[in-house]
Amino acid sequence: MASSEQIVQQYWQAAHRRDWAGFAALLDENVVYEVPQTRERIRGRDHYLDFNITYPGDWQLRVDSVIGNAQQAVSRITFFVDGTSCEGISFFTLQHGRITHILDYWPEPYDPPYRHTAHIERY
Template sequence: MESTEVVRQYWQSVWSRDWKAVGRTLAEDVEVFWPVTREIIRGRANMVAVNSEHPNGWSIDVLNVYDAGEAVVSEVQVPQEDVGVFRVISFWTVADDVITSGREYWTMYGGEEGRDWRRKYAEVGDLP
């Protein structure tokens, strides 16, 4: 299976809340790092638990999945009721049809305002 398809299957399985299928996309010793919060999630069981125990009221829109040579990059939008919309950029390593490691940057979409000094160069808006 192509590495990009493994990542797409991961996100589809998370979205459908098929936790056994999520587990099948992850190596037993997967390691995922979230730099924004400095959390490291080690092991398939912990990664499945982090996803399955998250409060409901969310959905997942896969915006892009790119084959970047030795990594797969995914851009995902996660709207969550009563919270807002998250954007997630993930860098995945895939081997033998499973995700072996990842680095995910979760941020609130539009969660920060641009700096005053840049206003003469930029506008606020949305792009597909």
């Protein structure tokens, strides 16, 4: 059986290629997808598949890292759409080789508060 890291890598590769049959095969029938920033929740493989198929724009993605254990994985990707990019951090829960839950964060960059210290390097 594939590791959680391998399954998440396959998930992102299938999404990037628009291999929707391969993408769906990695999902549990009752998968739940959540995005806290937008307060979106999608329940079920078919609904989540439709959510991805209908995402607007000519988007691409790059997997930057994936780490995991037997039943969980975390990925960091860079998502490109319409000339812009953003970072996505996704938390996956897996059971029996299928993804059962995805918690997706799309953090936006912001300026930190001022601190009176010389020990912080901005990049």
